Amino acid sequence: MVNFRGQANPSHVSPVMQEYLAEAYRVASYQTDSDWVSTTDLADRMGVSPPAVARMVGRLKKRGLIEHEPYQGMRLTPAGRREALHYLRQHRLTEMFLVRVMGFGWHEVHGEAEALGPAVSERVADRMNELAGRPQRCPHGEPIPTADGRMPRVVDKVLTAITPPASLVISRVNTDDPEKLIYLAELGLTPGQPFEFVSRAPFEGPLRLRIEDHEQVIGVELAGVLRVCAPQDFLLTEFEDDSNDADESPEGSGLPTRKRRRRRGKQPPVTSI
Numbered sequence: 001m002v003n004f005r006g007q008a009n010p011s012h013v014s015p016v017m018q019e020y021l022a023e024a025y026r027v028a029s030y031q032t033d034s035d036w037v038s039t040t041d042l043a044d045r046m047g048v049s050p051p052a053v054a055r056m057v058g059r060l061k062k063r064g065l066i067e068h069e070p071y072q073g074m075r076l077t078p079a080g081r082r083e084a085l086h087y088l089r090q091h092r093l094t095e096m097f098l099v100r101v102m103g104f105g106w107h108e109v110h111g112e113a114e115a116l117g118p119a120v121s122e123r124v125a126d127r128m129n130e131l132a133g134r135p136q137r138c139p140h141g142e143p144i145p146t147a148d149g150r151m152p153r154v155v156d157k158v159l160t161a162i163t164p165p166a167s168l169v170i171s172r173v174n175t176d177d178p179e180k181l182i183y184l185a186e187l188g189l190t191p192g193q194p195f196e197f198v199s200r201a202p203f204e205g206p207l208r209l210r211i212e213d214h215e216q217v218i219g220v221e222l223a224g225v226l227r228v229c230a231p232q233d234f235l236l237t238e239f240e241d242d243s244n245d246a247d248e249s250p251e252g253s254g255l256p257t258r259k260r261r262r263r264r265g266k267q268p269p270v271t272s273i
């Protein structure tokens, strides 16, 4: 079990290194087939050059934070995962604090949280957590790791993979494009919002949604950033495998079968849709 508390500086891993680890964790969490992350994908996601990623991969590997295999990419070790979760907790909690307490828009907070997050001590994080109403998710729907280092498990699916009709809830938005975020907020399509997926035109045509009492048509591109879940799955009650200190086997968590039906880095199917 990881515990961020009482660790003034858990590891002397720099915020930049933590950011790479967190991004690798995030990329892996969206993959369905593997928890290895391609370093090219990572370079794209982070807007840096492949040589810069290669240098960072070398540093992270040397410190035992990742494994790296040619042609396969990189994978977080338990220590790397711990750093990633610590970074993600600070980042996502800061985002929620900025939105709920300080009144920022959800399209404004990613960059701010990138700068502020690493400076947030666990004591400050605790207070932010209280003031923001103990959120389970960031404004964009991403799960916030707990203070004891556990990652809540999100069960969702991209909207374009769902066959209508279906009663759904917005789970996450997988974009940091401010214009898309502003538009989605105007439509009311933010995490936690229930809606009906009414129909979809054939051949990649538009999708018709009913949000409260009005209908809205959205295109495939926008639908592609929306991740949705069954209403009962929005509240996060399960955690990813948290036996991350030594035991990486799925048998190690001691959780009931349903709770560990999929390993971290895999995307479970949306239930009941």
Ligand SMILES: [Zn+2]
Pocket: 092, 095, 138, 139, 140, 141, 142
């Ligand atoms: Zn966020």
